[in-house]
Amino acid sequence: MVEQPVTDSGAAVRELRKQAGVTLRGLAAGIGVSVGTMSAIENGKVGLTVDRLREIAQCLDVPVARFLEPPGSANTAPEGDPADWRVFTPLTLDPVLESAIDVFEELGYHGATMRLIAAGADISVAGIYHHYPSKQHLLVALVNIAHADLAQRLDAAGDGVDAVTAFANMVEALTLFHVERRALALVLATELRRLEEPNRTHLQASMAQIEGRLLDTARRAADLGSFRSGDLSVATKAIVTMCMAVPTWTDDADAVQGRRIARQYASLALDMVGFHSGH
Structure with missing residues (x-):
């Protein structure tokens, strides 16, 4: 079975590589590709397979799913004192994710549309796609x-x-x-x-x-x-x-x-x- 490429991850690879303090050459060497290929991956010119994404994640020591989150997302960590585990303050989510929860709960994943989620978040459809390219990104x-x-x-x-x-x-x-x-x-x-x-x-x-x-x-x-x-x-x-x-x-x-x-x-x-x- 031929692996399908994973799209929309090149920019995330570049951002996470910089956060990890790894050079482009270092990451290329770590996964066994040329610097040119690594640059093409980060610029979205070469698709990523699941196996290649796993190799990059292992090299940078981050979870695979980090590459599928919106760049700069502030929605990845809960707020509050984690030691107070019985206290549940509201999560700080952006309006799009708040709306996604509501629409997914009411209509299910397949019944939900990006237009409905955008309407619930009071944002344009173009605006929602700028931050979340697909429903899959929202669910992730x-x-x-x-x-x-x-x-x-x-x-x-x-x-x-x-x-x-x-x-x-x-x-x-x-x-x-x-x-x-x-x-x-x-x-x-x-x-x-x-x-x-x-x-x-x-x-x-x-x-x-x-x-x-x-x-x-x-x-x-x-x-x-x-x-x-x-x-x-x-x-x-x-x-x-x-x-x-x-x-x-x-x-x-x-x-x-x-x-x-x-x-x-x-x-x-x-x-x-x-x-x-x-x-």
Whole structure:
């Protein structure tokens, strides 16, 4: 099967290369191409394959999806104190992404059009294409925002406590995210199948990291005799899936209801991994 070129990434390659402090010659040598070819890639004269984009990402030590974000985007990192993982202040998103969440949630990815999203953001269609060349770029940006927020919360929830508490906190944080960021989480839960390569591979790796955080913590607790011994990977995967499904069966929850659901899920998760309460 012939790989299709990945478009609209040349400028991002140049920007991220400069941010990494890598010269054009250094990047060319790192991926085994000539300086002329590397220059053509950055100027959009040579298409990028998925494999080539992965090579560049590895050389610059950045996620593949960074090349598919709008240049200079300020929507890639959550704001606020990441250590306060139970507090969810509104994400600072540009009007286009705010509108995209609304339209994707209401009409789905295929039903959404750039014209509708532009109208919701009170911007011209030409203006929206200047920043986001396609619906795929919008979906990728939303995925990156969600996963950056979630990763910070999971790290903070498991920091500085014993393994059992860390595990329960991380499940609570994962559930809270899907309650408090319900609209965004619902879009992700229903539209992730729309991701194209290399975005799909990046998402799978990101999800594996989330499951890996939880599984590593569960194994530490099992080594201490607090959880059952044996393979905990299936239970961990089931717990993550359970948490991700919350926005598909809940309405917009108030803060009290959200905290209650999250605590209940943390308790259920402990049962699923065989927590020994008398240990």
